[in-house]
Amino acid sequence: MKEVWVFIEQEENKIHPVSFELLGIANTLAEDLSGRIAGVILGSEVDNLAPEVLAYGAHKVYLVEHDCLKYYRHRPYAKALSDLAKKYHPEILLLGATPLGRDLAGGVATLLETGLTADVTELSIEKETGYLLMTRPAYGGNIMATIVCPHHRPQMATVRPRIFSVPERKENPKGEIIKEKIDLSEDLAGIERLNFIPKEKTVNLEYADVVVAGGKGIGGKREFEKLKELAELLSAELGASRLAVESGWISYEHQVGQTGKTVRPKVYLAFGISGAIQHRAGMQNSDFIIAVNTDKGAPIFKIADMGILGDWKVVAEALISALKKEKD
Ligand code: FAD
Secondary structure, three states: OOEEEEEEOEEOOEEOHHHHHHHHHHHHHHHHOOOEEEEEEEEOOOHHHHHHHHHOOOOEEEEEEOHHHOOOOHHHHHHHHHHHHHHHOOOEEEEEOOHHHHHHHHHHHHHHOOOEEEEEOEEEEOOOOOOEEEEEEEOOOOEEEEEOOOOOOOEEEEEOOOOOOOOOOOOOOOOEEEEEOOOOOHHHHOOOOOOOOOOOOOOOHHHOOEEEEEOHHHOOHHHHHHHHHHHHHOOOEEEEOHHHHHOOOOOHHHEEOOOOEOOOOOEEEEEOOOOOHHHHOOOOOOOEEEEEEOOOOOOHHHHOOEEEEOOHHHHHHHHHHHHHHHHO
C-alpha cells in the first residue's frame, strides 16, 4: 500500500505545528491514493511524541532514536531519513518549509536521487496518473507553477506553514509504531553544538493569534510606530503589505502575501491595505478580518468580516486609547 510520509519536525521534544498541518493534507492525499499516512520522528528520547502523531491522523510512526539525532544536524538527519525511505519506499515525502525542513529536504532529495519542490502552497493528486501535483509561486510570484515528479520516488515537497489547517485531534488513537535502528556516528555529523543561544524576539507572524497589518495607505515609517503600539497592546504581531515593505517602512519578515508569509490569525486588522490578490493570498484564511480604508471600493472590503470606512489613524488612535483605558 502506498505511503504518504510526513517528516515530524521536533526541537527540544516539541513538535513544530507545521507537522500537524502536513498530517492533515497527507490524509487527503492518502485517501486519493487509497494509501496510508506515516509520520517520521528522528531524535533522542522522543518516543513520547509518537502517540501525538497518531492522534493527528498518522496510521504509522517510524521512530529513529540515536544520540547523534539529539539536536538537528544536517548529515545525520539526512542519512536517517534517506535510509528509512530507501527501506520502505514511500510514495510521497512532505516536510515543512521551515529553516530546518528546507535544509534537510535538499540533502535527502539528493541522497534519494529524486526531485524536490520547495515552498509549495497547494497539493493534490492527479486523478488519471496518481501523480502528486505540487503548486508554488514561480518567477517572483508572477505565475503559479504546478510541478510533477513522474520518474522518481518519493515525490518530495516542502510546504509553507499555515497553508493547511491542523486536523482534529483524536482521543485514544490506534496505529503502529515502528522503531528503526540506523547506523550513525559523530564522525558523520562533522559538527558539534557547543552552546545554544536563542534569538531574542523573532517575528512569529505565521502562528500569531492577532495580526495588525499596515499598507501603503499608512503613509510612512514613523506611522508604523503607531501600529506597533497597537500591536503591543493587543499582544499581536505586525504585518505589512509588499508596498509598505518595498517603501522601506518595515522589514521583509513582516510581509504578508504570496511572496511573503501566510497567516491564519483569529483576528487580522488591515490598515490602509487595498487587498490586492497577492496580499489576500497570504491572509484570506484568517478567522475574522477587520479592514480600515478610506476607499469604499477597496477589494479588501470584499473579504472583510468588518469594514470601517475611514482614516486608519483615527481608528488606530481610538483603539489605542480604549485599550490603554482598559489596562489602567
Ligand atoms: P495600495 O494598493 O496602494 O493600497 C493602499 C490603500 O490604502 C488604498 O486602498 C487606499 O484607499 C488606502 N488608504 C490611503 N490612505 C488611507 C488612510 N488615510 N486611511 C485608510 N486607508 C487609506 N503584495 C503584498 O501585500 N504581499 C505580497 O506577498 C505580494 N506579492 C506580490 C507578488 C507579485 C508577483 C506581484 C506582481 C505583486 C505582489 N504584491 C504583493 C503587490 C500587490 O499587487 C499590491 O501592489 C500590494 O499588495 C498593494 O499594497 P497596499 O495595499 O499597501 O497599497
